[in-house]
Amino acid sequence: MMTRTLLIFSQRLSVAPRPRWVGCLGLAGSVVVGLAAAGCGSAVVSGPSPDFEVARALRDKLGASTSETETADTAPQGIGWATLKGRFVFSGSPGAAIALVVDKDTQVCSKDGMKLYDRSLLVDESTKGLANVVLFLRNSSRVKSEVPTESLLLDQENCEFLAPVFAGRVGQPIDVKNSDPIGHNTNIAGTSFNQLIPAGESTIFTPARETGLPVTVTCNIHPWMKAYAVFREDGYVAVSAADGSFTIPDLPAGEPLEFQVWHERSTGRSGAVSLEQPDLKWNAKGRFKIELKADEVRDLGTLEVPADAIKG
Amino acid sequence: MFEREYVTVTNFAAQAGMMTLPGDLSEPLAMGCRRVRDRRGHVCWLGMAAALLIPLVGAGCGQTAAASYRLNLVESAKQRLRPEQEQQVATILAALFGTPDEPVALAECGLDESKLKLAAGPVRSDIVGRKNGLYREHCAHCHGVTGDGMGPTAAFLNPYPRDYRPGVFKFKSTERADKPTHADLVMVLRNGLAGSSMPSFALLSDAKIDALAEYVKYLSIRGEVELALMRAFFELDDEDQGRLPDDREFLIDEILLPVVESWQAAEEALIDVPEMPTDIDLADSIAKGRELYHGNKANCVKCHGVTALGDGQVNDYDDWNKVVVQAHTTVQGGLERAGETSTWEMDADEVAEHRAELAWLDRYESVLGGNALPPRTIRPRNLRQGIYRGGMRPLDLYYRIHAGINGAPMPAAKGTVPPEDIWHIVNYIRSLPYDFNGTLGADKPMVARDRL
Numbered sequence: 001m002m003t004r005t006l007l008i009f010s011q012r013l014s015v016a017p018r019p020r021w022v023g024c025l026g027l028a029g030s031v032v033v034g035l036a037a038a039g040c041g042s043a044v045v046s047g048p049s050p051d052f053e054v055a056r057a058l059r060d061k062l063g064a065s066t067s068e069t070e071t072a073d074t075a076p077q078g079i080g081w082a083t084l085k086g087r088f089v090f091s092g093s094p095g096a097a098i099a100l101v102v103d104k105d106t107q108v109c110s111k112d113g114m115k116l117y118d119r120s121l122l123v124d125e126s127t128k129g130l131a132n133v134v135l136f137l138r139n140s141s142r143v144k145s146e147v148p149t150e151s152l153l154l155d156q157e158n159c160e161f162l163a164p165v166f167a168g169r170v171g172q173p174i175d176v177k178n179s180d181p182i183g184h185n186t187n188i189a190g191t192s193f194n195q196l197i198p199a200g201e202s203t204i205f206t207p208a209r210e211t212g213l214p215v216t217v218t219c220n221i222h223p224w225m226k227a228y229a230v231f232r233e234d235g236y237v238a239v240s241a242a243d244g245s246f247t248i249p250d251l252p253a254g255e256p257l258e259f260q261v262w263h264e265r266s267t268g269r270s271g272a273v274s275l276e277q278p279d280l281k282w283n284a285k286g287r288f289k290i291e292l293k294a295d296e297v298r299d300l301g302t303l304e305v306p307a308d309a310i311k312g
Numbered sequence: 313m314f315e316r317e318y319v320t321v322t323n324f325a326a327q328a329g330m331m332t333l334p335g336d337l338s339e340p341l342a343m344g345c346r347r348v349r350d351r352r353g354h355v356c357w358l359g360m361a362a363a364l365l366i367p368l369v370g371a372g373c374g375q376t377a378a379a380s381y382r383l384n385l386v387e388s389a390k391q392r393l394r395p396e397q398e399q400q401v402a403t404i405l406a407a408l409f410g411t412p413d414e415p416v417a418l419a420e421c422g423l424d425e426s427k428l429k430l431a432a433g434p435v436r437s438d439i440v441g442r443k444n445g446l447y448r449e450h451c452a453h454c455h456g457v458t459g460d461g462m463g464p465t466a467a468f469l470n471p472y473p474r475d476y477r478p479g480v481f482k483f484k485s486t487e488r489a490d491k492p493t494h495a496d497l498v499m500v501l502r503n504g505l506a507g508s509s510m511p512s513f514a515l516l517s518d519a520k521i522d523a524l525a526e527y528v529k530y531l532s533i534r535g536e537v538e539l540a541l542m543r544a545f546f547e548l549d550d551e552d553q554g555r556l557p558d559d560r561e562f563l564i565d566e567i568l569l570p571v572v573e574s575w576q577a578a579e580e581a582l583i584d585v586p587e588m589p590t591d592i593d594l595a596d597s598i599a600k601g602r603e604l605y606h607g608n609k610a611n612c613v614k615c616h617g618v619t620a621l622g623d624g625q626v627n628d629y630d631d632w633n634k635v636v637v638q639a640h641t642t643v644q645g646g647l648e649r650a651g652e653t654s655t656w657e658m659d660a661d662e663v664a665e666h667r668a669e670l671a672w673l674d675r676y677e678s679v680l681g682g683n684a685l686p687p688r689t690i691r692p693r694n695l696r697q698g699i700y701r702g703g704m705r706p707l708d709l710y711y712r713i714h715a716g717i718n719g720a721p722m723p724a725a726k727g728t729v730p731p732e733d734i735w736h737i738v739n740y741i742r743s744l745p746y747d748f749n750g751t752l753g754a755d756k757p758m759v760a761r762d763r764l
Contacts (some may be wrong), residue, residue, distance in 0.1 A: 044682040045675070047383035055406035059416065062407065062560055104614070160660035189631075190478075192489030194716055194723040198609040203727045209553035212547065220628055220721035221614040247614060258549070267649070271547065278710035283550055311645065 042244040075284065077141050078254020080121040080294025081163065082308055091131040092307025094123040100224040102159065103183050109159035109222065117226065118263045119164045121310060122242070128267035129244025132165040134214055134228075137236035137251065138287065144250040145235065147171040154186070154217075154229075155179055161217060165264070169235035170207050177202035181310075189215040190227055202215065207231040212272055213262055228264060263284045265311045270302040275303055336746040359499040379412035379434070381405065382458045382475060384535070386684045387542045400556060404563060404656050408647050409534045410449075415527075420570055422563055423530050429669060431527035446520055447527050450513060459531030461632070462685065469509045472685055475632050476528060477535025479571065482718040483702030488724045491582035497525040499597055499703070507699040529575060536571045585707060585713055586731045590690045594739060601733075608728050610713075610737055615685025615692040615721065622694035631719045633687040639680055640687070646673045663761070689718060698745035709738045 039186065097117040102109045109116065122131040150171040155162045155182055168174055178184045178197035185204075187194040193205050213227040230237055238246040251257060261273040261282075268274050272286025282288045292298050323396075343421045362679055379645055381402075388398050410416030417423040424616055435445035443449070448457065454473040456463040461475030474481070484492035501521045504512035513521060544556055544567065556562065589597070604610040606618070617624035655663050693700070702708050713734050714723035725734055 042681045043678075045385055045679050046387050047388065048395055048402055049380065050402035050406035051399065052406060054402045054405075058404065058407035058558055059418075061558075062418070062564060083445075103596065113720060157333070183547075183608045183614070185611075187721070187723065192718055193486065194718075194721070195608075195729050196716075196723045196725050198611070199729050201609075201728055220625065221611065223625075223628065240697070244596065290699070 002222040004044055006083075012222060034306060071276060077293070078252060081144050081250045082253040082292035082296040082298065083247060083249045084259075084290070084298050084300065085245070085247040085253055085294065086300030086303050087246070088130040088133045088240050088303050088305055089128040090121075090305050090307075090310065091122045092310060093126070094121050095312075096213075099170070102222075102224060104222055105159065108180055108182050109114075111158075111265075114158065116158070122164070125241050126244045129240070129242060130263070131240055131242050131244060132264065133138060133229075133240040133246070133305075134165060134167070134230055134246070135230050135238050135240070135246055136167075136230065136260055136262075137234065137248070138258045138260055140234040140236055140252060140257075141238075141310060142252050143234045144252075147235070149173070151175040153177060154205075156184055156219070156225070158185070159184075159219075161224050161225060163225050163239075165239045166227060166229045167233045167239050168207055168229065168238045170210055171231045172235075173204050173206045175202050177206050184219045184225070187218045187220055189218070191215070211273075213260075214264075253292045253296065256289055256291050258287055258289045261288075262298065263305070263310070267311055269311055273305065275305065275309075275311060278304065293296050320504075324676055329441065334659040355492045379414060379457055381534075382411075382456070382460060382462075382683070384460070384538050384542065385679045386635065386713055387539055389672070389679045390639060390642070391542050391545055392672055393542060393545060395553065401538060402539060404556070405534060405538055407738060408537065408563070408568065409530070413528060417530060418564075419570070420568055421530070421533060424526055424532075427526040428530055430523040441654065443520075443578075446516075446524055449522065451528075454509065459528070459535060462683070467677065469687055470688065471508050471690075472632070472688070473509070475535075476532040477590040478538065478631070478719075479532050479574070480538040480631060481532075481702055482717045483708075483712075484578075484715075484718075485583055485727075486578050486713055486715070488582040489584060491578035493578050493582070494525055494529075496736060497528055501525060503703065505701045506704070507697075507701055533571050537568055540571065583711055585710055585714075587739075588706065588735045589732050597736045597739040598743045599740075601738070601743075602735035604729070604733055604737050605740055610725060610733070612737065616695055618690070620695040620747075625692060625721070625761050628721045629687060630690045630721070633690070636680065636684045636687045639676065639684070642679050643673055643680065647677075674685055692722075695741055695744045696747075706735075706738050706742065709741055713737055 013024055086136055098115045102116055119132075122213060124131065146170055149172075152166075152168055153169075153175050155177045157184075160178065176186050176195065176197060178186075178199060178201060181199050183199055184197050185194060186197055188205070188272065190209065191205075191209070191213060194205050195205070197203060209230045209231070210233055211229065214230040216231050217227040219225040230239075236248055238248045238249060240246045261275075262271045263273050266273045266286070268286050269284065272284075274282040274284055274286045276282070277288075277300075280288050280290065290298070314741075319630065348412075383398055383402055385398075388401070393401070408416070408418060413433045415425070415428040417425045417428055427546065430444055431447045433444070433445045433448070438444055452463055453465050454463045455461055455476070456466065456473075456613070456655065459476040461473040462493065463473065466473050468734070481492045481496070483505065484496040486493060488494070498521055501513045501516075501524055503514070504510045513524070515525075542555060545554065548554065548556070568758060574579075592600075605612040605616075613624060615628075616622055617626040617654045647667070655666055658666065698704070700708065700712075702712055712722070713729075714726050714731075716722045725737075729737075
């Protein structure tokens with residue numbers, strides 16, 4: 001508590017200008033050690049007001065123009081296709097695996113003394129490979145393959161989603177399956193998909209929209225069950241394997257590509273992973289740009305994720 | 313218990329006040345309402361109550377600033393928006409939707425602006441004596457002028473009033489992921505939501521209820537557009553320099569239309585309900601429903617409990633509260649990490665970054681304290697009471713089981729539980745409030761004293 005108050009206090013000194021309520025919060029907070037912070041914190045914070053003149057002008061502008069049917073497509077388009085691969089490794093220590101609290105349906109979920117572990121940071125012991133890093137292409141100009149019609153499998157067994165991170169493609173059906181002898185429900189955030197899956201049965205879910213960054217997949221009946229899902233229009237998405245390796249084939253060649261990188265435990269914004277690489281510039285949102293030549297197989301080699309990039 | 317009384321008092325006072333006072337005397341009330349929007353919640357509530365009890369006191373409030381919408385600062389803090397970015401969002405929203413006193417609906421919204429005008433603004437009468445400002449008269453004290461479910465009375469209610477901004481509504485006749493139809497909203501307004509603080513507005517004319525339903529849609533579309541705009545900052549490229557484009561292609565085609573279209577699609581997304589099976593005896597149907605309830609297929613028992621008292625799963629959150637819970641986790645984790653960080657060996661840039669992080673966490677914490685209600689867990693319905701928020705018709709229960717309840721943990725049974733089985737569950741659920749010692753039969757009359 002003490003350190004926190006000091007933090008808040010030190011931060012007070014460094015930020016200007018302060019809103020009205022800050023004085024109350026800062027002074028009282030640091031003197032009465034945290035207690036006052038809770039009390040004063042309940043004041044409504046008001047954000048900036050709209051600029052009404054700009055708003056009126058904008059409304060007129062939007063009303064006057066109709067959507068241009070064609071926008072000049074200035075983005076350069078290349079030809080041919082290429083492959084991107086690499087391998088994420090974690091330079092820190094993953095620490096001991098944390099056992100999850102399993103307090104329901106224990107005859108199945110903890111049968112024969114089985115334990116379930118937190119899988120948010122999986123590091124391969126021998127290769128240091130970091131699993132479940134998501135890498136996807138932003139805004140592709142063209143796509144090589146059609147949306148496949150055969151369905152992907154999102155399975156759960158022993159009260160655990162088999163894949164901690166699941167990647168799918170918009171329009172491609174997903175067979176959401178329950179291989180347990182007990183019932184589950186599968187709740188995919190942001191999609192309004194929340195479906196009962198009876199024991200041994202399955203149901204089809206077809207994502208209709210991109211997720212942006214991965215969203216959570218949970219089971220409300222068994223609150224410890226958690227996974228992530230990412231759906232992309234073009235399917236240019238990879239989840240790093242147990243040894244940290246990933247491959248995205250059939251990428252558009254001869255044009256600038258921008259990739260987004262994400263990991264559940266990343267300290268970056270909303271899980272964005274930003275690395276410092278000598279020949280690859282990453283921005284704070286966890287993105288890097290690259291251009292591939294036709295038929296090239298570009299290996300980014302070993303991408304080291306430092307210890308402080310992952311929440312402890 | 314106390315919460316219930318609060319809202320009843322306010323609500324009745326509001327309605328009784330408006331019914332007994334002549335038009336011009338209703339102004340102090342309107343003023344009380346106006347205070348609601350731009351002041352701190354609890355102060356306003358007091359102001360409003362005072363204005364209701366002694367109408368003259370209202371005059372003492374004097375002129376207040378024009379009503380304004382409150383920004384979704386919980387989301388903007390999550391997205392780490394800078395003040396100028398927040399202002400850009402506020403300005404775009406003002407362009408697309410106007411203000412609480414002067415709502416605007418672009419043609420693309422498909423909303424009826426004349427209905428919005430009837431519902432919006434301070435409570436007043438027009439030249440022919442028709443009441444205007446219905447939303448602030450009947451709804452704003454709980455749902456807030458912005459429709460953020462954060463009106464002055466909200467903190468006293470359980471469940472909290474609906475926050476329209478995520479565009480998620482629970483009680484409807486459409487598939488889970490779809491919006492409610494206009495008729496669904498009208499039904500909630502007319503019947504209220506049993507077991508919650510939402511009262512029935514059946515005393516209002518059809519035209520007024522219609523106008524209010526339209527206004528709820530307007531606030532919801534506005535709120536969803538706000539969320540989309542705030543989230544769009546993350547998707548910007550470096551070249552955009554942290555500003556959203558303000559052209560039609562982005563604002564209308566990319567942001568507004570998807571929201572509007574989802575509302576328009578609702579009218580086509582009605583749940584197809586087959587007839588209740590008639591070739592089965594009711595007692596048999598109930599027995600089947602009972603098996604399904606406790607079995608592995610429908611699994612109702614996991615949350616609603618073996619007793620059906622709603623005590624199976626009591627530590628889960630609905631989507632609205634989950635947002636706040638996750639935000640608290642982010643802030644706490646961030647503060648802990650910051651506490652372990654030493655600035656001793658940092659260079660100037662790193663120190664600046666560290667300070668920015670602290671400033672963000674501090675603001676996030678303040679926003680959660682002042683602009684969000686303390687998160688509450690959600691209770692699965694106690695099925696022994698016979699009180700169903702979304703309506704007690706068998707059809708309503710069918711909808712709830714078929715599609716689940718959007719925004720709540722209740723999953724959809726559609727697809728994995730056949731329609732006739734859903735009907736059996738409906739019959740079993742409807743028998744539960746009358747269920748005596750777990751058996752049911754006409755030959756066994758229920759004795760109230762024995763039941764106790």
